[in-house]
Amino acid sequence: MAEKQLISLFDDEYCTKYTILIASTLGRMKETRDSSFYENEHQLSEEERKEWELFHEKYDEWAITVVKRTGNALDPSTPKDAAEVKKFKSFSEAEKGECFVKCLLLLLISLEDYSSNSRQLLYLISKELNQPEEVPHKAEFITSSMLIETFEKIESNEKWYELSKSQQLRKRITMGLAGITGGALIGITGGLAAPFVVSGLGVLFAGLGLGTVVGASYLGAVITSAPMITALFGGFGAKMSMNQVHEISRGIRDFEFIPLDVSSNLSMTIGVAGWLESPQDAADTWYPLTFGDKSYYWGDLYALKFEVQAFVDLGKVISRILFTTGLGWVQDEVLKRTILAPLSAALWPLGLLRIGNILGNSWRVVFNLSIKAGEALANGLCMRAQGKRPVTLIGFSLGSRTIFECLLKLADRGEIGIVENVILMGTPASTDPKLWRKMRSVVSGRFVNVYSKNDYVLQLVYKTNSIQAHAAGLEPIAVNSSCVENFNVGDLIEGHLQYRWLLPKILKERLGYSHISDKMIDELQIQEKTFEQSQRELFNEDTKEQEVIFDASETSE
Known part of the structure; x- marks a missing residue:
């Protein structure tokens, strides 16, 4: 032999x-x-x-x-x-x-x-x-x-x-x-x-x-x-082409695996963004991982995009809340009520409830689409669109929700040999230990939950829309560390949009992925400042009107 x-x-x-x-x-x-x-x-x-x-x-x-x-x-x-x-x-x-x-x-x-x-x-x-x-x-x-x-x-x-x-x-x-x-x-x-x-x-x-x-x-x-x-190697990318994934993504527009850095490695990584500034962001968010002399550590790198316009619309709504000067009171009001007095949202100021409802409308649309995309992603992985090689899944915000749903579907099917590592950031999903243990059964390597108690946008969505009592993106999962690694990034993340810019920094400095480029981390900090400035200019053209519409002094009493 x-x-x-x-x-x-x-x-x-x-x-x-x-x-x-x-x-x-x-x-x-x-x-x-x-x-x-x-x-x-x-x-x-x-x-x-x-x-x-x-x-x-x-x-x-x-x-x-x-x-x-x-x-x-x-x-x-x-x-x-x-x-x-x-x-x-x-x-x-x-x-x-x-x-x-x-x-x-x-x-x-x-x-x-x-x-x-x-x-x-x-x-x-x-x-x-x-x-x-x-x-x-x-x-x-x-x-x-x-x-x-x-x-x-x-x-x-x-x-x-x-x-x-x-x-x-x-x-x-x-x-x-x-x-x-x-x-x-x-x-x-x-x-x-x-x-x-x-x-x-x-x-x-x-x-x-x-x-x-x-x-x-x-x-x-x-x-x-x-x-x-x-x-x-999954047909060298052929199985991840638009034609091949059409059957698994019926009812979901724009569902596509975008190749970012592909050279037919023995492993692969799929990134799923949670909001978009522009359609190009579905791919651009993950390009920083392609830099550095050890970028091949990620294997073949793909970005998953779907329902692009809905994600862009959500990004605009979140930006409006974060960067309108007249709404600067929102963060203090949310954190004060969720940390010092975590009571029913019915006791919140009407202005805060109105903002929560505006955000909630767009959020619910994308939230439901993310769940559907999670099932489609699971179908694709089970069909071996990626080939017979291991996959790492990384997502933030509603992109994490897509991965969350994908893992549950894989667990239902007993597919224990597909997913190697999972990194979820700011996840709008349940903290129920039973669900996380179930997902852990199909993750061979690291299973990471990154959260921030200071993410007031996620707090606002959950409190005003009564989605669930707890969110994984706001607190640790109550299981042992061999099941889920919990990382608190409250010192870095305040607004939900920051995950997009701080993702490489979190991966390197908190999770230990040392091969990520320091130069790219610094470049993203500059890009974040440029983005914030442009958003403030965009959403402050009619500041007085915003102050009238969302008066913090209004209460529900």
């Missing part, structure tokens, strides 16, 4: 060590997810128990597949190549760890579904082996480039592509990979894909002095199959 030839470089001690490491990490991953979304199994309702059992079934199915694949590769009884073992023993511990992380990546890809669970396993093991965070990131980047080049070479020769579709030939190729070297690989593929495979693996294992046999045998059939590579 391919694994036997491959693993010949690891001695018995390290075969056993890495086998135990994989098993223990799989156990910790399950325990963390298990305890985080259901803290006490005996208190589960019937519906929750079914969800819990579905998670176990899906997780165990994936874990068994991983154990079988890696177990065969790390079988200590496999005959060893003395020269390869000697070479491996000469490595430092750091080099041995790096070598194993890269080999594990190739093994996980060979499962033909690089799921969010698989990626989480890779990164946890890399951390356990004290590898710098750039090691798995760069390994993914190099491997994806190699696969793309291989695919392009296969596709460029119609004859080879037709042959690769033959299951019989693929079987022969897979078996032949067991003992190939660079020269044998050229013989098997007729020289069509081999140069890219050889050079790509050479880059991946650069500095370790290992032959191309390592990577070629680990990737197995994936390296010789154009259809498999296509499925992994």
Whole structure:
């Protein structure tokens, strides 16, 4: 088998060590997810128990597949190549760890579904082996480039592509990979894909002095199959095109995944904005994440847009409240009543209620559209529009509400291997722990709630429209930290619009995504000031009229 030839470089001690490491990490991953979304199994309702059992079934199915694949590769009884073992023993511990992380990546890809669970396993093991965070990131980047080049070479020769579709030939190729070297690989593929495979693996294992046999045998059939590579990358964006998503977004206008920084990486990120200043903002909001020499950490970056005009209209209403001089009293009035006297909105001044109702009209429209878009997003992910690779979801305001709804739908379907990380900011959604635990079941990595008690716009919407008693964007979620990470940004966020400008700053300085560009954070601060000035000029042309319409002295008594 391919694994036997491959693993010949690891001695018995390290075969056993890495086998135990994989098993223990799989156990910790399950325990963390298990305890985080259901803290006490005996208190589960019937519906929750079914969800819990579905998670176990899906997780165990994936874990068994991983154990079988890696177990065969790390079988200590496999005959060893003395020269390869000697070479491996000469490595430092750091080099041995790096070598194993890269080999594990190739093994996980060979499962033909690089799921969010698989990626989480890779990164946890890399951390356990004290590898710098750039090691798995760069390994993914190099491997994806190699696969793309291989695919392009296969596709460029119609004859080879037709042959690769033959299951019989693929079987022969897979078996032949067991003992190939660079020269044998050229013989098997007729020289069509081999140069890219050889050079790509050479880059991946650069500095370790290992032959191309390592990577070629680990990737197995994936390296010789154009259809498999296509499925992994979601048709290289084709499945995320407007035509392909039309079926999943019926009843929602402008539903589209906008490519921002796409080079067919082994992971991807989708950003969802919560309000728009202009139609271009659906994409422009997320461009700051594309800057910096480590922007590839986000994988392929897309922005999700939908119902653009409704989001633009909402942005204008919020700006009117925030930047009209005659309405400067609103913030103090809202915070005074929600912090010092969190009573019924019926006791609020009539002027405040009027403003809340004006905002509420636009808010309710977009709120309902966001829920519909969340279901459409879930449908797209389940159809593997993104390919067979993990997804990170980031959103703020009503964009977070879209992601919130998406996660609930994924949980209903037991899709535990699609979403890796989720970051929600200023979310207008329930703080019910049961819902957040349910969503946690389909998030393999980080699940973050960013909130601000000083977000008086969100306070105003919730109090005057009686949507819910509590909002995730205003307070922490009452669950343990392994379930949801809560971050209070009340010192940064006062008005709801600020999330758009402070998103990269929050990601870097509060959530620890250190690869985000400092230059871009500074540039956004300048853009925010320019935006605020333009909005004040726009909404203060008739200040006196605004003061008359919304007189703070009016009360409901």
